[in-house]
Amino acid sequence: MNKAMVILSTLAVLLGGCGVNKKEANQTQAGEEQKAPNVMDAKDLPQVTAFQDEATRAFMASTEEVDPGYYLLESKSRKIRMFFPEEGKYSDLLSSYSKNEENIGYDEYDKEANILMNGQITYYQGQSFLQKTDTMMLKIISGKNKYSEEYQKENTDDTEIYLGYKKSTFDNLDRKYNYSNRYFGFVKPNQSLDEGVEYSFIFTCKDDNQSCSLDEKIARDKVKKMISSIQFSSNKEE
Template sequence: MKKYMWLLLVVLFIIGGCGINNDQEKNVSPLEMNAEDLPDVPALQDEFTREFIQSTEPVREGFYPFLSKSKSFTMDFPEEMVVNYKFHNIGPNNRSETITFSHIDRGEEVFLNFSLDYYKGEPIEENVEDRISKSHGEDLEFKKIKTENDTTLSVADYKFNEQLYNIAGFSWNEIGNIDISISLRCNDILDSEDCQKQIINHKEKVIELLKTINIVTIEEE
């Protein structure tokens, strides 16, 4: 009888150890893993972008959890894009941060380029709208969109030419705000009609991504 009890204890110990190892693997930061052990997607294969991705477990299909280096905002990051290290910048005391990201394949039917500029401190909504309108040289009409968190989102869009469209906007709460600028450029292989269809489809996807942005305060450990 004692022999069987010992055997049962050994089996339970092995099963428990496997469970712990699986949990540990899930909690490992992508930055601590080798590229060959990561999903074969640009967001995790690009060394600089990995510094922002918090887990190899997607938050939804095609998107990974993202945290800015200033620890000021989170969002769902698209697996097919990478952060441009040349244009990344953090201000003193993490009070500002600029992040740009885009497709790595310019052969996409619609090439997307995102620019996010974070500023600490609650903004005055009208002043931000005026500043963004002037920066785009357009009289923009902003529309508030319900988000998935306590951060408010306002966006406007306009057509620059037959192949290029822009989305301008900002996310904000009492902690800070993010100026948003996104260009959507159609590939030259698309005619005007196909370009318009693709832009409509991609604008919807862009808005869904922007709705995941959440301005937060995360204390340094």
């Protein structure tokens, strides 16, 4: 009888120990899965510029690909999220952060196509010009870009988008590929009149000694993918 009790007690201890270890392992695994990319080891992250560049990694919300070639960026203010190209690289010189305004600048170079994209996203909040998109905000953007045409207007479930386009040729630039495709405009959330995002994307040929073809449709589709993915945290608030 005593021998049987000893065996049962031993089994209970062993099984109990296994249960604890399994629970601890699950907790550890869950903790590892919830780690932000900026605190993970670079070797454990996707082998693309967005994660291998330390400064860019700080803006990555998740290691999960949200669309082929794109990951999720979250602003420092946590007011917006959007698709970010996997080879995009954060530019500190073009970026800044304050209470009511956040600038995020980044570049992406497609070596195979020899195309350099310069992107600029500016989040505004609490500025007077945000109240009047047509009469103030778009006029400001048009002035910056010397643009006099109408903006293409589109809607997503959560946002209203204005898109302008301009092809620029630089007569004073002594190089073969002396032109660029530029896309600019404004995105505002449906649930708020107090915030919005101004954007600008410029596509150019980087290396004059390498073939290059700036396909306007491809560039436009890329820009529309990024700006259409912009989500404001205010649209998620109840």
